[in-house]
Amino acid sequence: MDLYGKMAATQDAKGKGEGGDQNFDYMFKLLIIGNSSVGKTSFLFRYADDAFTSAFVSTVGIDFKVKTVYKNDKRIKLQIWDTAGQERYRTITTAYYRGAMGFILMYDITNEESFGAVQDWSTQIKTYSWDNAQVVLAGNKCDMEEERVVSVDNGRLLAEQLGFEFFETSAKDNVNVKQTFERLVDLICDKMSESLDSDPAVTTGAPTAKLTDSAPPLQQPGCNC
Amino acid sequence: MGQTSSKPSSSPFQNSQLFFKNPSNDQHTPPRPSIFSPLRPPVAKPSNFIPLFNDCISAASSRTQEYLLFKDPEDKFYPSPEVLTQVFLMTYISQSISLNITDSFNCTAMTPEQRILLGADWVWAVLQKPTKNPQIQIAVLVLHLHDKEEAEDDGMPPNASSESVQIAQKESSNKSMYERMVDFCSSIGKDCYALFLFLGKKSDKGNIYGVLSNNFEAAIGKCDQIDRAFIENFFKGSKYLYTPSGMMQAIVAKKEGDSLTLMIKFS
Numbered sequence: 001m002d003l004y005g006k007m008a009a010t011q012d013a014k015g016k017g018e019g020g021d022q023n024f025d026y027m028f029k030l031l032i033i034g035n036s037s038v039g040k041t042s043f044l045f046r047y048a049d050d051a052f053t054s055a056f057v058s059t060v061g062i063d064f065k066v067k068t069v070y071k072n073d074k075r076i077k078l079q080i081w082d083t084a085g086q087e088r089y090r091t092i093t094t095a096y097y098r099g100a101m102g103f104i105l106m107y108d109i110t111n112e113e114s115f116g117a118v119q120d121w122s123t124q125i126k127t128y129s130w131d132n133a134q135v136v137l138a139g140n141k142c143d144m145e146e147e148r149v150v151s152v153d154n155g156r157l158l159a160e161q162l163g164f165e166f167f168e169t170s171a172k173d174n175v176n177v178k179q180t181f182e183r184l185v186d187l188i189c190d191k192m193s194e195s196l197d198s199d200p201a202v203t204t205g206a207p208t209a210k211l212t213d214s215a216p217p218l219q220q221p222g223c224n225c
Numbered sequence: 226m227g228q229t230s231s232k233p234s235s236s237p238f239q240n241s242q243l244f245f246k247n248p249s250n251d252q253h254t255p256p257r258p259s260i261f262s263p264l265r266p267p268v269a270k271p272s273n274f275i276p277l278f279n280d281c282i283s284a285a286s287s288r289t290q291e292y293l294l295f296k297d298p299e300d301k302f303y304p305s306p307e308v309l310t311q312v313f314l315m316t317y318i319s320q321s322i323s324l325n326i327t328d329s330f331n332c333t334a335m336t337p338e339q340r341i342l343l344g345a346d347w348v349w350a351v352l353q354k355p356t357k358n359p360q361i362q363i364a365v366l367v368l369h370l371h372d373k374e375e376a377e378d379d380g381m382p383p384n385a386s387s388e389s390v391q392i393a394q395k396e397s398s399n400k401s402m403y404e405r406m407v408d409f410c411s412s413i414g415k416d417c418y419a420l421f422l423f424l425g426k427k428s429d430k431g432n433i434y435g436v437l438s439n440n441f442e443a444a445i446g447k448c449d450q451i452d453r454a455f456i457e458n459f460f461k462g463s464k465y466l467y468t469p470s471g472m473m474q475a476i477v478a479k480k481e482g483d484s485l486t487l488m489i490k491f492s
Binding site (some may be wrong): 036056057058060061062063064065066079086088089091092 | 333335336338339342343348357358359388389392393409412413414417
């Protein structure tokens with residue numbers, strides 16, 4: 001059984017198991033990665049709590065939040081892991097790549113170094129995750145247009161080269177935050193449906209409705225700031 | 226374990242009064258600020274946070290001791306262990322802000338989820354300038370004299386009921402809080418220390434002690450498990466207890482890659 005097969009099997013979790021709210025159809029594990037201070041924690045806080053603070057508090061090791069979203073009447077529980085970007089935590093953070101179905105790889109449009117590190121982060125995903133993990137590249141802090149050093153085109157081009165989806169985002173102004181997560185969930189659902197189509201035996205309880213029955217809305221990848 | 230046995234030399238940082246001495250007698254001290262300078266707390270420099278750290282610890286320890294020694298005459302009421310941890314941490318944080326040391330030495334309280342995943346209640350860090358990236362870290366797990374030890378072993382904080390906390394527990398199964406903190410520190414390297422902070426010991430219920438090491442992982446494989454008994458055992462062989470500033474001085478002075486294990490009295 002491949003990972004998506006196992007994921008589909010989480011449908012049986014409804015009302016069962018120990019601890020936590022088991023009332024969901026699917027559980028997706030997502031990771032936010034990227035250099036230190038690109039805004040990963042702020043991005044997660046905006047999405048999960050609709051909150052933002054400009055005070056920078058460096059994440060120690062790893063943390064996570066849980067958020068439930070609905071797609072085609074299916075409850076999808078997102079475990080969103082917020083990783084520390086500093087090198088000293090790399091051993092801890094990469095341990096959590098295992099089993100992740102999706103990544104938001106983030107850089108800061110005002111920080112060239114963080115953009116230059118995207119390739120290395122992509123390699124980390126390939127090394128420590130599995131082949132079918134879905135990735136969205138996010139150029140954060142697009143509210144800081146005057147300090148921009150990475151163009152939208154360069155961001156999009158790199159995403160295409162790496163085979164990733166792309167958004168420019170702002171946790172501060174709440175630009176494309178929800179859309180980034182929604183797109184990542186769509187990509188995972190697409191992949192999961194492909195997997196189930198190719199091998200229906202992977203799960204004993206096949207989904208009654210495909211998660212991709214309705215096409216995802218078109219997204220605007222550029223920043224609307 | 227790389228345990229030190231020698232008594233450290235007297236540190237110039239151990240007496241916080243030295244930090245405020247009259248600079249006119251010291252050629253290496255910057256000129257005295259004008260009397261017209263605005264009144265504000267002393268600005269901490271990279272190496273001079275130690276006496277201020279000591280002051281913060283003194284305040285936190287004193288405040289915690291007030292509650293640690295509390296005795297209800299009817300023996301019905303006593304503060305929960307969690308409250309004692311919170312009193313210590315709140316007092317420390319408040320004091321560190323008022324003394325303005327957080328730019329060079331900060332304190333990050335863990336979220337309930339991090340506490341389970343990493344095994345620490347909070348993490349102190351000596352910060353590099355200007356990046357503010359941690360240069361040295363001390364992960365702290367508080368151990369209490371009374372009850373809750375089983376809960377701590379299970380990684381279950383007293384008010385652990387939220388869904389995310391339970392997910393964190395699943396991720397961290399099979400390891401105690403002690404082991405998780407040691408794993409966390411060893412995964413970072415020798416510049417990350419694990420500090421087990423005892424709010425009262427069986428032999429001295431009213432004082433605060435600690436065992437600090439960047440080498441606890443050496444015990445893994447040599448003993449059955451890292452638990453309270455294992456950590457308390459360090460005190461049996463120790464002749465010297467460091468002060469908080471002595472501890473910090475030893476950490477800062479340590480050569481890169483060396484092991485360091487200390488017993489400390491915080492109160």
